[in-house]
Amino acid sequence: MTNPSTTRTQVAIIGAGPSGLLLGQLLHKAGIDAIILERQTGEYVLGRIRAGVLEQVCIDLMDEAGVGERMHKEGLVHGGFEMLYHGKRHRIDMNALTGGKNVMVYGQTEVTRDLMEAREAAGLPTVYEAHNVSIHDFDSTRPRVKYEKDGVEHTIECDFIAGCDGFHGVCRASVPRNAITEYEKVYPFGWLGLLSDTPPVSDELIYVNSPRGFALCSQRSKTRSRYYLQVPLTDRIEEWTDEAFWQELRLRLDDEGREKLVTGPSIEKSIAPLRSFVTEPLRFGRLFLAGDAGHIVPPTGAKGLNLAATDVKYLSSAIIEFFDEKSEAGIDSYSQRCLRRIWKAERFSWWFTALMHRFPEDGPIVSKFQEAELDYLLNSEAGSRSIAENYVGLPLNFGE
Ligand SMILES: Cc1cc2nc3c(=O)[nH]c(=O)nc-3n(C[C@H](O)[C@H](O)[C@H](O)COP(=O)(O)OP(=O)(O)OC[C@H]3O[C@@H](n4cnc5c(N)ncnc54)[C@H](O)[C@@H]3O)c2cc1C
Numbered sequence: 001m002t003n004p005s006t007t008r009t010q011v012a013i014i015g016a017g018p019s020g021l022l023l024g025q026l027l028h029k030a031g032i033d034a035i036i037l038e039r040q041t042g043e044y045v046l047g048r049i050r051a052g053v054l055e056q057v058c059i060d061l062m063d064e065a066g067v068g069e070r071m072h073k074e075g076l077v078h079g080g081f082e083m084l085y086h087g088k089r090h091r092i093d094m095n096a097l098t099g100g101k102n103v104m105v106y107g108q109t110e111v112t113r114d115l116m117e118a119r120e121a122a123g124l125p126t127v128y129e130a131h132n133v134s135i136h137d138f139d140s141t142r143p144r145v146k147y148e149k150d151g152v153e154h155t156i157e158c159d160f161i162a163g164c165d166g167f168h169g170v171c172r173a174s175v176p177r178n179a180i181t182e183y184e185k186v187y188p189f190g191w192l193g194l195l196s197d198t199p200p201v202s203d204e205l206i207y208v209n210s211p212r213g214f215a216l217c218s219q220r221s222k223t224r225s226r227y228y229l230q231v232p233l234t235d236r237i238e239e240w241t242d243e244a245f246w247q248e249l250r251l252r253l254d255d256e257g258r259e260k261l262v263t264g265p266s267i268e269k270s271i272a273p274l275r276s277f278v279t280e281p282l283r284f285g286r287l288f289l290a291g292d293a294g295h296i297v298p299p300t301g302a303k304g305l306n307l308a309a310t311d312v313k314y315l316s317s318a319i320i321e322f323f324d325e326k327s328e329a330g331i332d333s334y335s336q337r338c339l340r341r342i343w344k345a346e347r348f349s350w351w352f353t354a355l356m357h358r359f360p361e362d363g364p365i366v367s368k369f370q371e372a373e374l375d376y377l378l379n380s381e382a383g384s385r386s387i388a389e390n391y392v393g394l395p396l397n398f399g400e
Helices: 018-029 042-047 056-064 069-074 108-121 242-252 255-260 304-325 329-356 364-379 381-392
Strands: 005-008 011-014 034-037 076-078 081-085 088-092 103-105 131-136 144-149 152-157 160-163 181-196 206-210 213-219 225-231 266-280 287-289
Touching: 011 018, 011 131, 018 034, 018 056, 018 108, 018 160, 018 304, 042 108, 056 304, 069 108, 081 364, 088 364, 088 381, 181 242, 206 242, 206 329, 213 242, 225 242, 242 266, 266 329, 304 329, 329 364, 329 381, 364 381
Parallel strands: 005 152, 011 034, 011 160, 081 206, 160 287
Antiparallel strands: 076 103, 081 088, 131 144, 144 152, 181 225, 181 266, 206 213, 213 225
C-alpha cells in the first residue's frame, strides 16, 4: 500500500474528459506542469459514447495540442447537412454559406483516445480512480486538492485548479452558493441514441422534424452510424428493443431514408435528458470551471464538446500568460470571454431544439409555426446562412 503523499504542481486538473485532457496537453506544450485526477478508469471514460461533430476551432485546437494526425486521416469533413420536414429534404450548404467553413465528424471517444495516448506517451501524470476528490483554499494563492487512491489520502499543492469534472463534478459544487448564479432549463423529453456498425443512411447528417417527434441521423465513420429519436422522459431504455428503434426511425424518415436505411444490432443504446444550463461566473479566485462543469447545452446544435474545447483554449492561454508574462489579464477576463461565447451557443442550441422537437404542452398551432419558420429559413439565404454560421461555430474573437 502506498503512503500518504504531498505533491506540488502548477495546475491541478479535475476530470479526464475532453476538457481536462485537452487542457493538460496545451499546458504541457507550453512547459507548464499539471496533474489530472479522474474518478473513473480510463476504459470507462473511453467507453462513453457522446459527441461526434467538431467545429473548426476544435480541429485547430487538436492540431495545436499536437494530436490531430489521426483525426485528419480518419475524420470525415462535412460541408453541409440536411433538414427534413413535411416529408421534404432541404440542404444547408454550410461551406457555401460561410465562405468555405466545414465541420468534421470524429467521435468524442476518438478525441479522448488521441489525447490520452499523447499524455501517456509524454509520461504525464494522470491518476485514474481518484476517489473523494476535494478542493481547498482556492480563494488564496495556494490552493490544494485532496484525494484518495487505494484507500490512502494524498494532497496536491498547486497554483490553479481547473474544474473540468463535468456537470456532476465536485468543483462547481464546492463554490459557496452566494458566489454563483445558475440558469437552467430542463426539456420535457430525452434523446434515445443507438450506435451500430452499419453504413450511415446518408453521406451527411439529417435533422428531422416529424409529426412523431425529432430524429437525427448522425454518424461516426463510413461504417458506424449514430441515430437519435426524441422520446418521452418517462421511457425506459429496457423498453426499447433494437427492432422498435429502427421501426420508429423509419416512421420519422422520408421514403428515400426508409429505402436506404441499413439496420443492425446496436452496440450502444442510451437515453440522455436534454438541458440548457449556465453557471456565472466561471472563475472563483484560483478555481476555473471549464466545459460541462460550467454549462450544458441540449445536443441539437452539436455544441457541447466544441464549447468545452474553446473554454480550454481561453483557459490555457490565460494560464500560460500568467506564468510566462506575469500578467493576470487573461485569468481576469476568462469568465467574461467564455460566457460571451457560451451564451451564443446556448441560444442557438435552445432555438434549434425548439424548432425541431414536439413539445408535449404545445398544440397543433406550434407545429404550424415551426413549419412556417422552417419554410422561411430554408428558402431564405439570410435564414439559411444564420443556421450555417452558428452550426460551423462562431469565430473565437466574434464581436471583440
Ligand atoms: C449522452 C450524451 C450525449 C452527448 N452528445 C453530444 C453531441 O452529440 N454533441 C456534442 O457536441 N456534445 C454532446 N454531448 C456533450 C459532450 O459530450 C460534453 O459537452 C463533453 O463531454 C464535455 O467534456 P468535459 O470534459 O467538460 O466533461 P465530461 O466529458 O463530462 O468529463 C468530465 C470528467 O470528470 C470526471 N469527474 C466527475 N466528477 C469527478 C470528481 N469528483 N473527481 C474526479 N473526476 C471527476 C468524470 O468522470 C469525467 O471523466 C453529449 C453528452 C452526453 C452526456
